[in-house]
Amino acid sequence: MPDKSNVAQLRPRAVEAVVGGSSASRFIDIAGVEKSFAQRGGGAVSVLTNIDLTIAENEFVSLVGRSGCGKTTLLNIIAGLENATQGAVSIAGRPVTGPGQGQGVVFQQHALFPWLTARDNVAFGFRKAGLTKAQRREQAMDLLKLVGLEHAAARYPREMSGGMQQRVSIARALALDPQILLMDEPFGALDELTRIELQQELLRIWEARRKTVVFVTHSISEALTLSDRIVLLAPNPGRIKQVYEVDIPRPRTRTHPRFNALYEEIWSDLSS
Amino acid sequence: MSTARRLASSNAALGIIGTLAAVALWEICARTGVIDPALFPSPSLAIREAAGRLTMDTVADNLMWSLMRVFSGFALGAIAGAAIGIAAGWYRGFGTIVRPIIELLRPIPPLAWIPLAIIWFGLGEPSKFFIIFLGAFFPVVTAAYQGMRSIDPVLLRAAQTMGLSGLPLLLRVAVPAAAPDLATGVRIGWGLSFGVLVAAELVAADRGLGYMIINERNTGGSVGVIIVGILLIGALNLLTDAALGLAIKRWIGRWHGA
């Protein structure tokens, strides 16, 4: 039975999103998801329990929590890369049965194919679109322009910086024209300045292309900069501890009073 | 920088100087009788002797035979090794069956297979082909398997999110990812095939460079011919390995890091 005891602590719009609402607001429907692994000596390790969450279309949601809280596992389940032991995830009403159903994924390590140039990596995402090779390359160039990397189209991944690699990864994920974009700590391996740059870039793309984004991060300030809602997960076992509505108008700066207030709130909930 | 200084730091120049010095030393030792010229003729003498006893045609003929043998044996061995290694790495069940058998046979040096090859295939070409095949097969199958097992799983996951699975996933993503390791194996396999070729031709052949040398010895011919033959084989090995290295660099070196 899903645990709704913490519903009372949630903010109004979030409650509606959890309990039910219009179909657009239930674009991604995560119902009663649990995940556990069998252990060597017998018994099971529970990685996720009682995950109930709905995400509206074009919403930007972050999953935050310390390591071991299962946020990557949850993302993988939404992506169809892993199966839930119990419960189900559906996107626009259709259940998720595997990867490649229209979920674009950006991993923490760039996962670009080292034997392809930036352009060919992005063009790879257009494989199923039924286009000719020339058309695929052209569309790839458009996406590279979107992420500001058309000048590096002919470079191989090893010839690019970390920031450039992640931009190409995002472009490649967008090539699928995905309904949702799933991002697993995509900026985690980058330096501070590049990270801030890419955060702004991501927001720009999100506003231009209007996608639903589920973003995993361990950085509270990153989540606050980017998201409409923040889902805080707690470990042992992984469960939703709290959901926060980020009602700060964009573009957001750290100097906004609500920013710090929310930060403190999330931080204290994280540490308790 | 003075010319002497510049010369001293140039790798190519020093290499050439060193080699020339060694050859000159050899020549001098042979001429002054420090080494018995009947046993170890100077370079000039060796070449003269060889020119006297062999025609360009015989050399070319033997050379072609050797090259044909090694190319065909190597090609099949490398292809078979790659196919089996990739399959063993990708399909767990197949790997569990095939790996133990290969691991059991791998420590046996290809040359040790010569008598068995003769038992199975007789004294003709097929037995030599088989040995050379083995020389290439084992390094390549091992490298292919290792390459498949050490593919970064995130690449496969990324490809899956783009809708790939099954055979296309294997061919379009897994194999290119394993290519660098495979290439190293192929290079090692070539070196081994070549060495095996020479030995096989020494032991049981009637054509080829290896045969050319041992025949010279058996018919009490000149040592110079033997030496020229040895040097020819060595040069051939070096050239082919360099060519292979360059080809690999061109295909893989562009995108592969270390």
Added chain:
Amino acid sequence: MRRALANAVAPAAAILVLLVAWELGVRYGFLKPYQFPPVSRIARGFVELSTIGFPTGVSIWSHTLITVARVLQGYVAALALAIPLGLVIGAVPVLDKLTAPLVVFCRSVATLSLLPLVIVWFGAGELTKVFLIGYGCFWVMLSNVIAGVRYVDPMLLRAASTFSVKGLELFTRVILPAALPRIFAGARMALGVGFMVIVGAEMIGTIEGLGALIMEARTFYRSEITIIGMLIIGLIGFAITSGLGLLERYLLPWAANLDQVRR
């Protein structure tokens, strides 16, 4: 748990199936017994080899001993020459550049192709075989020692210089230890090469030694003895690689995966 058990049983099972198929194949006439001697014949052959010997008087143990002795002699001689020489050449960059093409070329010469030449020099006796093994081992070892010394991580050298370590002390306390993994790798490779060379070298002009055994056996249509010889050669090869691997891990525990990370 089940996975680990499966992994241990599967190899044995696969080989067992192979052996059974072999035996049945010969029994039912699919395979010729000369080309695929049945396991029973191989077993009997092994008993004969251990007692009476083949050729008569030379048991399998003698053959093995002779082969191993030849390899060890050539191997030790090669190492004794290659290590000091390699250290010197590696330490003096100019020397390395002068000798590099020569070393590469001599290493590319197929060792067994020297057999006719060496027979002219030393006849068909023991020295010939030991010399050939020594040749093969020497160049492989030499290149690896040189490379080990030359390609020490420059970061280590820079760190050492901050402690004012230079000259001979730098060599013995920093360069040498850093080069050890590569040198060990060279020693492993060289032994492998030596082993391969002896098998070939013993196939011509001798009747003692494992290589000679498998060749002789063929001439007398004793294919099962050939197979036994091959398996023993394989076993020795396997023992050598594992043994050296263990030794290396024991002596250089800190270098665990270093040579997989380096060139």
